[in-house]
Structures are given as structure tokens and as C-alpha cells.
Amino acid sequence: MNAMWSAIVVVLVIANILGCLWLIRATARRRKNEPGDKDTTGHTWDGDLAELNNPMPAWWLFLFVLTIVFGFCYLTVYPGLGNYRGLFDWSENSQRQADLNTEEHKFEQKTKAFAAMDIPALAANADARGIGRSIFLTRCTGCHGSDAHGAPGYPNLTDNDWLYGGSGDQIVASITHGRRGNMPAWGATLNDADLHAVVAYVGAHAKASDAKTAQGEKVFQTYCAACHGADAKGNPLLGAPNLTDDIWLYGGTPAVIEATVRNGRGGQMPAHETVLSPEKIRLVAAYVYSLSHP
Ligand code: HEC
Ligand code: HEC
Known part of the structure; x- marks a missing residue:
């Protein structure tokens, strides 16, 4: 606030409080020159029914005055009058920072013992799991779901089937640096017959049982094996999913597989190193690890 606005606020606030004081005084007095011998407001009904004034x-009025005195004391101690910062220089921000510091300190004390434990050991520790779970609930449920079962495009984290590997270190790496799956689009490269054949082959869990899937297997070995592996079991270094099991990231119906192969996919797991400390990442990783290692 610049000085002029500050001055306006100060004047308005003080004028308001003094106005209240004036109002109390004005209404407390008995009014003079009212008609009749009684002290009435002058309103009468039915001839003789009068409203007494x-x-x-006094005790009630005293309470009002007390609140006004309190108001002045408050405005002396706390910020409220324009740019005046109060006797003790208190502010919401400094209070919040102090609270955060104590919380941070408490968290450090509580997690000191965890520093020496690896992810499987942390996952077996109920306290560590509890903290990890609360981090998961605030940071991860928007994409992976509150039960971590995921959704199309967002992997299920409870099934021990991993795009990028399920060891403690691999989970920590997924969370810390994020991941980006790159499944290229094949619509322009493959002719329709080859595309349908490879879709049929993948839909059959990468087993060639008839002429169409046998053709599909050939296409697969030429174009897809480099990432998904010759056995179609996937590659955690690329995040290429295992195509032989019944767990699908996007879906296993012919229509969805065809859309995946034709248009490609690019799932993205955001990096969390800028928003979570390494210790918190380890705790949430331990919680994720515990979901598939009960
Ligand atoms: C904006 C959405 C989003 C948020 C938020 C998010 N994730 Fe992910 N996560 C994804 C997507 C999408 C993938 C899959 C990436 C891919 O397709 O390559 C993924 C992948 C992962 C993987 C790798 C899974 C595997 O099979 O290898 C782990 C582990 C993971 N996330 C954990 C977490 C945790 C823990 C959090 C919270 C700290 C989190 N994610 C927050 C979208 C998200
Ligand atoms: C450059 C490496 C690469 C090549 C080549 C590749 N893929 Fe993929 N594929 C991936 C990756 C990575 C994903 C995961 C995409 C994501 O995480 O969003 C994927 C996902 C898929 C999926 C989705 C699986 C699911 O669970 O929903 C299918 C189906 C698939 N690929 C089939 C194929 C076929 C068929 C070919 C050959 C025509 C092929 N891919 C070639 C890397 C590749």
C-alpha cells in the first residue's frame, strides 16, 4: 500500500470506531422536548398507547465501550491500520513460516531413523508407510486414483506389473525424474493388412495361431521387437509394456490396440524432484512398493 492509501485506511478505520462511540452516546441519552409527561419516543397508537423511550x-452500554477499547488495543498490537505493522511486527506470513519450520523440524526428527533403511524395509514399517500414504493421497491420486489402481493411460501401481521396473530404486527413479513413454505411430508406415495382422497378433497375447496372427508375428518382429522385445515381454528401460499378459495400460480390445498402433502413445509421469524432498520421495516410493508386496 502506498502512503496515501495507507493514510486513507487509517482515517476511515478510526473515523468508523469514533462513529460507533458517538452512536452509543447519542442513543444512551434520554431525549429532551418529547411530548407528554412520560419519556416516550413520541409514537402513539390507538390514542393512548405510547412507546416508552x-x-x-448501563452494563450493556459498558460492553459496547469495552469492545471499542479492545479494538484500539488490538490495532496497537497487530497490523490493521494501513501500513502500521503493530507493536510486535506480527504477520500472517511470519506466523505461517514459523509453523512450517516447526512442522519441518518434527518431520525431520520423525524420519531420521528412516534414512538408513532401504525401500523394502521402509515398506515393512507401518509408520513410514503411513507417511508415504499421506503423501500419495495429496500428490498422486489425481492420476493414479486414491486406491492406486490407475485408469486407462495411468498405470495401476498395485499389481506388480511394471513399465519401468518395480525395484525400490526403479520406483524412486520413476517418481524423482518422471517418465515419458514413447510409442511411435505406425499408421503411416504399415499398410492396413499388416496393421490389422499385428493388432490381431498383439490381441492374442503375442501368440501366432492362424494365418493372420502368423503374418502379424512377422510384422511384430520387424517393427516392434526392438522396443517390446522379440518375446513381446516388454523392456523396462524404454517403458515398453509387456504385451503377453492381460494387463493393459490403454486397453486390450481390438479397437483400442488399433488406435494405439495407428496413432502412437506418449504417457507422461511428471518429475517430482522439484516438489518433494528426496526423503519424501523415498517414503511415497515405499508406500507404492508396499501395495504390491503385502
Ligand atoms: C499428472 C499425472 C500423474 C501424477 C500426478 C503422478 N503420476 Fe505416476 N504416472 C503417470 C503416468 C501417465 C505414468 C505412465 C507413464 C508412461 O506411460 O510411460 C506414471 C507412471 C508411474 C510409475 C511407473 C509405473 C511403472 O509401471 O513402472 C510410478 C512408480 C508412479 N507413476 C508413481 C507415482 C507417484 C508415487 C506419484 C505421486 C508422487 C505419481 N506417480 C504422480 C501419471 C502421473
Ligand atoms: C520405440 C519403441 C517402440 C516401438 C518400436 C513400438 N512400441 Fe509399442 N509401446 C512403446 C512404449 C514405450 C509404450 C508405452 C506407451 C506409454 O507409456 O504411453 C508402448 C505401448 C504399446 C501398446 C499399449 C499396451 C497397453 O498396455 O495398452 C501396444 C498395444 C503397443 N505398444 C504395440 C506396439 C506394436 C504392435 C508395435 C509395432 C508395430 C510397437 N508397439 C512398436 C514403445 C514402442
């Missing part, structure tokens, strides 16, 4: 009891 009884000022509020």
Missing part, C-alpha cells in the same frame, strides 16, 4: 442498561 428506555435507554439500554
